[in-house]
Amino acid sequence: MRDEYLYAAAKVINDPYILVNVVSRRVKQLRRGSRPLVESLEKLAPEDVALREIIEGRISYELGPIGSK
Incomplete structure (x- = not known):
């Protein structure tokens, strides 16, 4: 996981x-075959794709509402 992506996503x-x-949750979706919503010229790990x-x-x-079941 790239630190610069993590810091930017935390903002x-x-x-x-x-x-x-x-x-x-998004990493699980990507690993199950969902297409990334961003384009990259390099191969990114699913975690980096989710952060981007x-x-x-x-x-x-x-x-959701607090205490919902």
Whole structure:
């Protein structure tokens, strides 16, 4: 995982717990065959693709109501 991508994504999603969850969910999707939402001239790890998608605003998230089942 590239540090510069991690720091840039942390500016977009300030809460580290939410950032970890968003990245891990997207990495699972990419490993299952989902297409990346960003283009790259070099081969990137799924973690770096997910971070770039966050940085470029291609991925968003919503918080559910607290205590929902």
